[in-house]
Amino acid sequence: MKTKAFQKIYTHIENVTKATCTIEAEGVTNEEMAIVDNRPAQVVKIAGKMVTLQIFPGTQGIATDAEVVFLGKPPTLKVSEELKGRFFNAYGQPIDGGPEVDGKEVEIGGPSVNPVRRRQPSELIATGIAGIDLNNTLVTGQKIPFFADPDQPFNQVMATVALRAKADVIVLGGMGMSNDDYLYYKTLFDNAGALDRIVAFVNTTENPPVERLLVPDMALTTAEYFAVEHKMKVLCLLTDMTLYADALSIVSNRMDQIPSKDSMPGSLYSDLAKIYEKAAQFPEGGSITIIAVTTLSGGDITHAIPDNTGYITEGQLYLRRDTDIAKVIVDPFRSLSRLKQLVIGKKTRKDHPQVMNAAVRLYADAAGAKTKLDNGFDLTEYDRRTIEFAQEYSRELLAIDINIDVDTMLDTGWKLFGKYFTRDEVGIKQDIMDLYWAGKAS
Amino acid sequence: MSTRGKVVGVVANLVTIEVDGPVAQNEICYITLKGTRLMAEVIKITGKFAYVQVFESTRGLFVGCEAEFTGRLLEVTLGPGMLSKNYDGLQNDLDKMEGVFLKRGEYTFPLEEDKKWHFTPLAKPGSEVVAGDWIGNVKEGWIDHKIMVPFDFQGTGTIKSVVSEGDYTVKDTVAVITSADGTERNCSMMMRWPVKVDVKCYKNKPRPFKIMETGIRTIDTMNPIAEGGTGFIPGPFGCGKTVLQHALSKNADADLIIIVACGERANEVVEIFTEFPELDDPRTGRKLMERTIIICNTSNMPVAAREASVYTGMTIAEYYRTMGLKVLLLADSTSRWAQALREMSNRMEELPGPDAFPMDLPAIISSFYSRSGFVNLRNGKTGSITFIGTVSPAGGNLKEPVTESTKKSARCFYALSQNRADSKRYPAVDPIDSYSKYLEYPEIAEYLDKTIGDGWVADIMKLKDMLLRGKEARDQINILGDDGVPVSYHILFNKAEIIDFVILQQDAFDHVDASTPMERQKYMVNKVLDICNADFNFEGFQEIGAYFKRVINLLKQMNYQQFQNEQFKKIEEELELSIAEKRVSDLQPLAAV
Numbered sequence A: 001m002k003t004k005a006f007q008k009i010y011t012h013i014e015n016v017t018k019a020t021c022t023i024e025a026e027g028v029t030n031e032e033m034a035i036v037d038n039r040p041a042q043v044v045k046i047a048g049k050m051v052t053l054q055i056f057p058g059t060q061g062i063a064t065d066a067e068v069v070f071l072g073k074p075p076t077l078k079v080s081e082e083l084k085g086r087f088f089n090a091y092g093q094p095i096d097g098g099p100e101v102d103g104k105e106v107e108i109g110g111p112s113v114n115p116v117r118r119r120q121p122s123e124l125i126a127t128g129i130a131g132i133d134l135n136n137t138l139v140t141g142q143k144i145p146f147f148a149d150p151d152q153p154f155n156q157v158m159a160t161v162a163l164r165a166k167a168d169v170i171v172l173g174g175m176g177m178s179n180d181d182y183l184y185y186k187t188l189f190d191n192a193g194a195l196d197r198i199v200a201f202v203n204t205t206e207n208p209p210v211e212r213l214l215v216p217d218m219a220l221t222t223a224e225y226f227a228v229e230h231k232m233k234v235l236c237l238l239t240d241m242t243l244y245a246d247a248l249s250i251v252s253n254r255m256d257q258i259p260s261k262d263s264m265p266g267s268l269y270s271d272l273a274k275i276y277e278k279a280a281q282f283p284e285g286g287s288i289t290i291i292a293v294t295t296l297s298g299g300d301i302t303h304a305i306p307d308n309t310g311y312i313t314e315g316q317l318y319l320r321r322d323t324d325i326a327k328v329i330v331d332p333f334r335s336l337s338r339l340k341q342l343v344i345g346k347k348t349r350k351d352h353p354q355v356m357n358a359a360v361r362l363y364a365d366a367a368g369a370k371t372k373l374d375n376g377f378d379l380t381e382y383d384r385r386t387i388e389f390a391q392e393y394s395r396e397l398l399a400i401d402i403n404i405d406v407d408t409m410l411d412t413g414w415k416l417f418g419k420y421f422t423r424d425e426v427g428i429k430q431d432i433m434d435l436y437w438a439g440k441a442s
Numbered sequence B: 001m002s003t004r005g006k007v008v009g010v011v012a013n014l015v016t017i018e019v020d021g022p023v024a025q026n027e028i029c030y031i032t033l034k035g036t037r038l039m040a041e042v043i044k045i046t047g048k049f050a051y052v053q054v055f056e057s058t059r060g061l062f063v064g065c066e067a068e069f070t071g072r073l074l075e076v077t078l079g080p081g082m083l084s085k086n087y088d089g090l091q092n093d094l095d096k097m098e099g100v101f102l103k104r105g106e107y108t109f110p111l112e113e114d115k116k117w118h119f120t121p122l123a124k125p126g127s128e129v130v131a132g133d134w135i136g137n138v139k140e141g142w143i144d145h146k147i148m149v150p151f152d153f154q155g156t157g158t159i160k161s162v163v164s165e166g167d168y169t170v171k172d173t174v175a176v177i178t179s180a181d182g183t184e185r186n187c188s189m190m191m192r193w194p195v196k197v198d199v200k201c202y203k204n205k206p207r208p209f210k211i212m213e214t215g216i217r218t219i220d221t222m223n224p225i226a227e228g229g230t231g232f233i234p235g236p237f238g239c240g241k242t243v244l245q246h247a248l249s250k251n252a253d254a255d256l257i258i259i260v261a262c263g264e265r266a267n268e269v270v271e272i273f274t275e276f277p278e279l280d281d282p283r284t285g286r287k288l289m290e291r292t293i294i295i296c297n298t299s300n301m302p303v304a305a306r307e308a309s310v311y312t313g314m315t316i317a318e319y320y321r322t323m324g325l326k327v328l329l330l331a332d333s334t335s336r337w338a339q340a341l342r343e344m345s346n347r348m349e350e351l352p353g354p355d356a357f358p359m360d361l362p363a364i365i366s367s368f369y370s371r372s373g374f375v376n377l378r379n380g381k382t383g384s385i386t387f388i389g390t391v392s393p394a395g396g397n398l399k400e401p402v403t404e405s406t407k408k409s410a411r412c413f414y415a416l417s418q419n420r421a422d423s424k425r426y427p428a429v430d431p432i433d434s435y436s437k438y439l440e441y442p443e444i445a446e447y448l449d450k451t452i453g454d455g456w457v458a459d460i461m462k463l464k465d466m467l468l469r470g471k472e473a474r475d476q477i478n479i480l481g482d483d484g485v486p487v488s489y490h491i492l493f494n495k496a497e498i499i500d501f502v503i504l505q506q507d508a509f510d511h512v513d514a515s516t517p518m519e520r521q522k523y524m525v526n527k528v529l530d531i532c533n534a535d536f537n538f539e540g541f542q543e544i545g546a547y548f549k550r551v552i553n554l555l556k557q558m559n560y561q562q563f564q565n566e567q568f569k570k571i572e573e574e575l576e577l578s579i580a581e582k583r584v585s586d587l588q589p590l591a592a593v
C-alpha cells in the first residue's frame, strides 16, 4: 500500500487508544483504508471532523505526530487467475516470495447475493468418511464448521475433506494459525500435487490478532471471483473462526461497546453471518462451499461463538475420541448437516435416510445401555446387542480414517443391522426393508 | 418544502444528520452517495441532529453527504399483485432486481405497474363507508382480492362514484369518496400504510374460538393453535424450528401464508423458492406458491431492514385479513429481530436492559403479537391472523429476554428439546413442557368436542397424563434398574413410548406422514388410547421392550401408508393380532398384570 503524491498527509493525532487513533481530517469516507505510522488502518467512525481509525497492528509506539495518509478506498484485493498457487498475508500481500498479483481490483466484503438468484444446492461432496457422507452428507454451496476441542485433529480431517472434495479451487483462510499448521497445510497440498489449486490468506500467531479480521473477506472475495467469473466449484476453508471472533471482541471492547454474552460484541451474529452467507450455489454453475473450524473450550457449545455459529451455519461436525475403539469419530449425536436432505435418497440410494436414522437411533440405545451399566444395573439381552453393535458401527463407519463410497457405507449398515437386530428392532419402512434386509426373516 | 440535511457523523449503519427543518421520529429519509440513494429511518432526534439507521451498507459515506426527508414513515404498498411475491424486508420485489448481487440503493416497486386487473364494483354510489370497507373485487390468482377504502381514510365518507366493471391498473382511480367535510378523495386499487401502526379496520376482535388445523399431530392433537391465535417455537439450533415452520407453511389450513425469513439462512428461503412452486396445497390441490408471500431478509442482508421485515409481514397480513381471509404469519426468527434492536440500541449508547437488549423489548414484542387475532369485519365477514414465531435462545437457555418476553405474549408454547432432537425424535416438541393455553378456553374445548368428537379434550388430557406417567416410570427405572421396579412401570413407560412414536413423532420428509388430516389423527389417537387403556400380561420385564417395539413398528408402518388403503388395513390386522396376544381379555382377572 504505497502512498501517492497528491494525497494529503496529516501529522496531528488527537487521541490514541489501544486499538484506535482519532484525528481531525476532511473528506474521509466510512470504512476507507489509511496508513498510520506505516501501519494499515481503517476508518471506523466519523463524527464531524473527527475521524477514528482502527489500527490493525495495534497502536504501540504511535506518536501524536505520526504520519497519517488516507487511501481513499476500502480494503481491496486484485483478483485474477494469478492468485492460484499463492500464499498471502491478511492484507493480500504475498508471503511466498512471489511477485505481486496483477488483476482487477475489487473491494472485499462486497454485497450479498440476491436470494432469488441463488440456486438450491444439490451436488453431493463425497469425502469417503462415513461419519460425514452417511450421517452428515455435505453439499456444494453449504457452510459448515467443525466444532472441536483444540486437541482434536480437525486440521487433518479438514485437509482430507478438502483434497477429496474435487474442488476446482481451494481457498484457505488461516486466522491465528500456528506456523506449524501453516506449514502442515502447505506441505500437504504440495505433496498432493494440489498447490496450483490453492490460494491462501494466512494470519499466523506471529501476526497481530486484529489483522485476522480481514482474512475471511479476502478469502471469500477470492472465492467469489473464481465461482462467479469462472463458474468454478470453490471450497473455502476458514480456520480458526473462534480466533476471528476473539479479534472482534478485542476491537469492540477497546472501542467501549457494550459487550453482550461472553464479552462478545452484540453484533457477533451479524458479523459471522456476513461471512458464512457467502457460501452459495450460483445460477451459472459456480459454487462456494465453506468448511470452517470453530474451536471449543472444554467442549462448551453454549459459549457465544459456537452458539452463534450454530445458528448461522448449515450444521456442524463434532469430532470426538471414542475410547471403546481408541479412534477419533464424527459424533453422530450432535453432528448435523442441514442440507443432507437435498441429496440423500435422491443422489444416493433410496435407503440412505432410513439406514442413517435407524443406525443413529440404535447407537443412542447403546448409549442408554452404557449409562445403565455405569450406574451398576444389569443389562438386558437387547442392551448387550446394542453395545456390540455400537462398537462395530463406530469402528466400521464413524471413525475418521474410513474411506469408502456411499453404497458400501449403506451395505455395511444393513450388514450390522442383520447381525445384531430383528426386523422390528430396526423399524425401517416396509418396502425398503424388503429390498435390503440382510438378517433373519423375522 | 421537505426537510433536507447533511451527514455529520457515521458509525456502522448509524448516521447523524444535521437537518434544516422539522423531522419526525421514524420518518424515512434518503442519503445521496455519489448518485445512489440510501434509505434510512430516523430513530432519535436531539436538537437539529437526526440519528438515522441506514437500511444499507454505509461504506463510503462521508461528512457532507446530502439527505432528503420524505415526510413519511416506513410504509408498505398494498394492493393486488402481492400474492406469490418474494420481497425483501422493505417490500422491494426481489425478482425485479437485476444481477446476481444485491445493489445498494436499488428499490423496486412491490406491485405490477402496468398489469390490468379485472375490477368488479361491490359498493354503490351513495353508500356510506369507513376505512377498510370493500369497494370492489379483483381476482388475484384464486383469491377474491377486495379493493378497500384506504385504511388512512378518516371518519365516515360517502361513495361518490365507482368505475364500472372492467380492467384497470393499480394506479387508476376506481372510486371517488366524499368525506364528511366535503373533500373528495380519488381511490385507486393500491394504498400505502406505515408498518409500525396496527391496522384496526374491523368491528371487533373476539377471543379465538376455533382451531387452525396444521396437519402436525403434536400441534393439532396435543396442543392445538387457535385460528387467530399466537404461538412460538423456541429451541436451540438444529432442533427443528425451521423444519417445523416449513411444515406449517405447507400443511396449515389457511388461505394465505406469509413467511418472514428474518435474519436466518438464505438457503432455507431458496428451499421455499424452489419447492413451493412445485408442491401442492394438500387441501386445494393448487400450488403452494399460489397462497404464499415471502418476506426475505436473510442474515447477511442489512440489519436495520431485518427489524422492518417482521412489520412488513404483519402489515401485509392485516391487509389480507381485512378482506376476510384466514392468514397464517410465520416469522423465523424473532430473536434476530430483537438482536437488530439490540445492535442499534447499543450503537446509540442507550442504557441496556438484560443481556444488553433494549429495556422496552418486552413491550415491543407484546405489541407485535397483539396485532394478530380473529376479527369480525363490519360487513359481517370474518378474518384472522394466526402468528407463530420462532425464538433462538442464546446457548439454548430459555431463561433469556427474548424467550421470556415472548412467553408472556404468545399463547402456545412449542418448546423444542435438544434431547429429543439428539435422539431424532422429530418434531422435537417437548410434550411435557409445551402447552396451548387455548385448551383452557371453554369455547375452544366445546369447538373441539363438537367438530372432532365428544370427549376429545378429555382424551387428549389422558394422553398427556400417560406421557407424564411414562416419564416418571422411566425415571424410576433409571434410578432403580430394570428389575428394581414392578413390571407395571415398564408397561407404563412403553405405553408412553407408543404415544411418542406414533402421535408425537412425524416424519416431515415423508410425503404421507408429513401431513395428517384431523380425521386420521382422531383415528390414530383412538387406536393408541385403546392400547394404552388395555391391560397386558407379561412374564417379566424382559419381554416387554421387544413386544412394544413390535407394536410401535406396526403403528409407525400405518403412519407411512395412505389412510385406510389395503396395506394400511393389512398392517392394522397384524397389529390387532399382536395386541390380542398379550392383552388381558376383559373377562380375565386384573391380577394377571
Ligand SMILES: Nc1ncnc2c1ncn2[C@@H]1O[C@H](COP(=O)(O)OP(=O)(O)O)[C@@H](O)[C@H]1O
Residues within 6 Å of the ligand: A336, A337, A338, A339, B235, B236, B237, B238, B239, B240, B241, B242, B243, B244, B426, B427, B428, B506, B507, B508, B509
Ligand atoms: N420433523 C423433522 N423430521 C425429520 N428431520 C427433522 C425434522 N425437524 C428437524 N429435522 C432435522 O433437523 C435439522 C435442523 O432442523 P432446523 O429446522 O433447520 O433447525 P433449527 O431451525 O431449529 O436450527 C434438519 O435439517 C433435519 O435434518
Ligand SMILES: [Mg+2]
Residues within 6 Å of the ligand: B241, B242, B243, B264, B332
Ligand atoms: Mg432455523
